[in-house]
Amino acid sequence: MLVxxxxxxxxxxxxxxxxxxxxxxxxFEELIAAVLAVERCDGYSAGTPSLAGVIPQCSFLRNEVALRDRSAALRLGDVIDILPPFAGG
Structure with a gap:
């Protein structure tokens, strides 16, 4: 799966x-757990929150369609987009 x-x-x-x-x-919930389990460099850039702090605020797309059901089963070729809130038009 591509994230x-x-x-x-x-x-x-x-x-x-x-x-x-x-x-x-x-x-999907298991995928998010796997994403959060990856060891990452803390402080990637100054002032950047951790991924664990960002994920709860995000919306998600599976193959460009909104994904809200955390119990949804995923397929091998699925593409998951992790989108934090953003402003603008």
Missing amino acids: RYFAAACAAAGVQEEHFDLPEGTT
Whole structure:
């Protein structure tokens, strides 16, 4: 599964995207746990919150469609976008 990070999530993760080799049927909640389990450099940049601090504020897309059900089963080719709140038009 491919996870793509945007804005503050990208800053907190320290990467724009990463792949997770999880079995088909892994739940979205399990994927988020795997994302948070990755050891990351603390303080990627000064003042950047941790990914664990950003995730609860985020919305998520699975294959460009809103994903709200944390128990949803994922497929191997799914792309998950992690989108923090943002302002603007």
